[in-house]
Amino acid sequence: MTLVSKLLYAVSTLVLLHSGFSSYEFHHLLKLKSLNSAQTVIHELPKDIKYEIYVGLVLFVLAVFTSFEKLQYLPIESNDGMIISEGNYLKEIALNKATNVDNLIGSNPNGEIVFTPSFVDVHAKRKLSREWASNNEKKEK
Amino acid sequence: MSANEEVFSQINATVNVVDNKKRLLFVQDSCALVLGLVAGFLQIESVNGFLWFLALYNLTNIVYIVWICQLQPGKFYQSPLQDIFFGSFFRELTGFVMAWTFGYALIG
Numbered sequence: 311m312t313l314v315s316k317l318l319y320a321v322s323t324l325v326l327l328h329s330g331f332s333s334y335e336f337h338h339l340l341k342l343k344s345l346n347s348a349q350t351v352i353h354e355l356p357k358d359i360k361y362e363i364y365v366g367l368v369l370f371v372l373a374v375f376t377s378f379e380k381l382q383y384l385p386i387e388s389n390d391g392m393i394i395s396e397g398n399y400l401k402e403i404a405l406n407k408a409t410n411v412d413n414l415i416g417s418n419p420n421g422e423i424v425f426t427p428s429f430v431d432v433h434a435k436r437k438l439s440r441e442w443a444s445n446n447e448k449k450e451k
Numbered sequence: 452m453s454a455n456e457e458v459f460s461q462i463n464a465t466v467n468v469v470d471n472k473k474r475l476l477f478v479q480d481s482c483a484l485v486l487g488l489v490a491g492f493l494q495i496e497s498v499n500g501f502l503w504f505l506a507l508y509n510l511t512n513i514v515y516i517v518w519i520c521q522l523q524p525g526k527f528y529q530s531p532l533q534d535i536f537f538g539s540f541f542r543e544l545t546g547f548v549m550a551w552t553f554g555y556a557l558i559g
Contacts (some may be wrong), residue, residue, distance in 0.1 A: 326485070329492060330488075330558065333494070333558050334558045337559055355493060363489055363492050363493060367485060367486070367489045370481075370485050371514075374477075374481050375518055378474070398526075399518075399519045399521070400519060400520065400526075401464075403463045403467045403471065403526070403527060403528070404462075404463060404464070404526070405459070405462040406462075408464035
């Protein structure tokens with residue numbers, strides 16, 4: 311949620327509360343007046359209260375919409391801190407597009423299964439690391 | 452495009468579909484409740500209240516399509532018209548009526 315959105319939420323809540331109380335007061339006075347005199351001139355809510363309610367509503371809707379931020383991703387393996395963004399507020403649903411983000415940030419969507427110790431081929435990994443180590447030893451010598 | 456590629460391009464990522472629907476529901480839920488509250492504050496009665504809801508609920512959805520979907524709702528929803536306008540219509544209508552009666556009783 312952005313700072314603008316938080317501010318708008320706070321302001322719109324205050325405006326709506328104030329306008330609600332103003333409307334309550336007006337209707338309360340109207341009831342008292344109608345009890346005392348048979349003729350009541352005002353029936354409608356005064357314009358300033360109406361406008362305040364409208365402003366509160368618009369600010370609230372704006373707060374909801376500004377709470378959306380463009381989606382950003384931090385690649386898992388890169389260290390330069392470059393953030394990737396496709397410029398969308400929502401995630402694309404087509405699988406061939408949805409996997410783009412996983413590829414860009416280097417995330418494996420099947421990682422839960424692929425990296426589970428029981429499923430990892432330990433012997434292949436050991437062989438790989440032994441080869442790497444022996445190659446490095448040769449180079450050092 | 453081969454037949455396989457065509458079939459593959461029609462597959463959707465379920466996680467993203469659900470995530471986008473949740474975001475839309477948050478917008479619709481909060482807007483419907485505040486619309487109801489405001490209708491109560493304005494002491495709107497009878498069919499005018501439902502017209503108020505219909506007009507502003509659809510306006511909010513249009514703003515959602517323009518602002519959040521960037522005029523490409525098809526990229527984010529399987530069937531945009533159904534998902535955005537009709538999918539949760541009765542859910543929002545009941546929420547609106549609840550907030551409307553609450554606001555009306557509070558003020559009146």
